[in-house]
Amino acid sequence: MDDNADVPAMHGWRQEIFGDPALALKRGRIAITMKGRRAVIVETAAAP
Numbered sequence: 001m002d003d004n005a006d007v008p009a010m011h012g013w014r015q016e017i018f019g020d021p022a023l024a025l026k027r028g029r030i031a032i033t034m035k036g037r038r039a040v041i042v043e044t045a046a047a048p
Contacts, residue, residue: 010019024030
């Protein structure tokens with residue numbers, strides 16, 4: 001819930017791989033949808 005949580009996923013390479021995309025999903029900047037049997041990340045209109 002906290003954008004600045006002191007957890008490993010929000011530091012170093014983990015932030016780049018997981019933390020930044022997780023925050024973008026939380027903020028509505030990206031969405032996860034299905035294309036056939038695969039999950040696909042799509043960009044959305046920027047959240048206010």
